[in-house]
Amino acid sequence: xxxxxxxxxxxxxxxxxxxxxxxxxxxxxxxxxxxxxxxxxxxxxxxxxxxxxxxxxxxxxxxxxxxxxxxxxxxxxxxxxxxxxxxxxxxxxxxxxxxxxxxxxxxxxxxxxxxxxxxxxxxxxxxxxxxxxxxxxxxxxxxxxxxxxxxxxxxxxxxxxxxxxxxxxxxxxxxxxxxxxxxxxxxxxxxxxxxxxxxxxxxxxxxxxxxxxxxxxxxxxxxxxxxxxxxxxxxxxxxxxxxxxxxxxxxxxxxxxxxxxxxxxxxxxxxxxxxxxxxxxxxxxxxxxxxxxxxxxxxxxxxxxxxxxxxxxxxxxxxxxxxxxxxxxxxx
Numbered sequence: 001x002x003x004x005x006x007x008x009x010x011x012x013x014x015x016x017x018x019x020x021x022x023x024x025x026x027x028x029x030x031x032x033x034x035x036x037x038x039x040x041x042x043x044x045x046x047x048x049x050x051x052x053x054x055x056x057x058x059x060x061x062x063x064x065x066x067x068x069x070x071x072x073x074x075x076x077x078x079x080x081x082x083x084x085x086x087x088x089x090x091x092x093x094x095x096x097x098x099x100x101x102x103x104x105x106x107x108x109x110x111x112x113x114x115x116x117x118x119x120x121x122x123x124x125x126x127x128x129x130x131x132x133x134x135x136x137x138x139x140x141x142x143x144x145x146x147x148x149x150x151x152x153x154x155x156x157x158x159x160x161x162x163x164x165x166x167x168x169x170x171x172x173x174x175x176x177x178x179x180x181x182x183x184x185x186x187x188x189x190x191x192x193x194x195x196x197x198x199x200x201x202x203x204x205x206x207x208x209x210x211x212x213x214x215x216x217x218x219x220x221x222x223x224x225x226x227x228x229x230x231x232x233x234x235x236x237x238x239x240x241x242x243x244x245x246x247x248x249x250x251x252x253x254x255x256x257x258x259x260x261x262x263x264x265x266x267x268x269x270x271x272x273x274x275x276x277x278x279x280x281x282x283x284x285x286x287x288x289x290x291x292x293x294x295x296x297x298x299x300x301x302x303x304x305x306x307x308x309x310x311x312x313x314x315x316x317x318x319x320x321x322x323x324x325x326x327x328x329x330x331x332x
Contacts, residue, residue: 001161004029004066005073006084007102008039008059009273010047010134012075015101017138018167019073020057027069031076031084033061047272051138063087071097071161073128074117077273078104081113085120092121099147099158101128103182104275105282110289112179124151126158127175129182130233131241133248137167144168146233148178170233177229180220182238186250186276187283187300188212189242193251194303194310197258208296209243215294218327219283222290250276263304280304295320 001024005016008030016028030036036059039045043053058065066072066088076084081102098121100114109116114125130145137143147162147169149155155171163169172178188209195204216239217230229235242248253274256266267274284301287294299313 001025001070002068003027003071003073003161004069004088005075006066006088007074007076007080008035008045009075009077010045010138011101011132012073013045013048013051013053014132014134014138015073015075015128015162016057017051017053018162018164020054022161022164024161026056027058027060027065029063029065029088030059030061031080031087036061048135048138064091066096067091068093069096071099071158073099073101074113075101078102078106078113078275078278079273082106082116082120085117089121092123096121096123097154097157098123098125099128100125100179103129103179103186104279105180105183105286107278107282107285110282110286112176112183114175114179124154125149125175126154127178127182128158128162128169129178129238131237133241133245135247140166142166142168144170144233144237146170146172146178148172148175148234150175172229172232172234174226174229176223177220177225177227178234180223180225181216181230181234183275183279184216184219184283184297185212185235185239185242186274187280187297188216188239189248189250190254190257190274190276190280190304191296191300192243193248193254193256194258195254195314196251197255197260198310198314199258205243209239212296213239215292215296219287219290219292219294222292223286249274253277257303258310276300277304 004027005012019026040059102113118125126149147155147158159169253266280300283297302308
């Protein structure tokens with residue numbers, strides 16, 4: 001099929017490579033004409049050093065490059081996704097399938113990324129998410145992801161388009177859970193990095209990840225998600241890889257904050273988009289809106305936006321009132 005990937009960062013480029021490998025005719029859209037020309041000439045994206053871009057992968061800065069595409073994958077950063085969709089929307093064909101591959105929640109509207117894509121393009125959207133560092137996907141390292149959509153046919157269409165011997169795609173009808181898992185795990189991963197920066201050990205990170213997953217599922221269910229989704233690739237799978245990997249920008253930013261860097265310094269030192277920073281604000285707002293208790297998300301918000309020291313919020317978390325682990329615990 002003819003396909004376009006909107007957003008030429010590491011993740012968008014990796015997804016374009018997956019589609020090329022499967023024999024699709026692919027164009028990668030870049031908002032910056034100079035970058036598009038440079039990548040076209042050098043056949044390498046600076047975000048993926050050492051990964052050769054095949055000649056059949058076209059790179060374009062013209063939003064009209066989507067005008068004959070049957071599938072368009074949106075992988076722009078969350079803060080830029082609305083603008084990117086507005087640029088390409090007038091050029092979409094009527095029956096195009098949109099794929100949202102960005103993880104995040106828009107701060108002001110609290111919309112999930114697929115909701116933004118759908119509202120602007122007026123096309124059906126499939127969510128593609130899961131534990132998938134771009135560097136590893138581009139290198140052909142075995143990876144599993146989730147294609148989520150209420151329309152089974154569309155989910156399976158995206159599954160077939162991307163699936164290969166190195167990229168295994170599962171399907172799900174739960175777009176809410178899939179997207180919230182992908183967005184909220186970035187907040188928990190940033191917190192996990194803070195524990196690394198503070199010099200805490202594996203025990204601390206295991207506790208944070210487990211209780212963080214509980215918070216993710218708690219908010220997800222309140223918004224209509226299936227709790228089981230958070231036990232899968234979009235939940236615990238993505239949480240594990242983002243909290244523990246050296247590739248994780250969220251974990252890296254958190255580690256710098258734990259070591260004493262300011263939030264702004266940490267973001268600048270990472271040198272790429274730290275989605276957990278934006279998601280923390282949105283997640284905290286959603287927790288208040290839904291009346292859902294999310295102490296770890298609140299702690300992240302206090303550090304990132306309230307100027308509270310990490311040691312202080314850790315003390316608050318550890319000295320909360322006693323609780324049963326399960327919210328539906330029953331004693332015989």
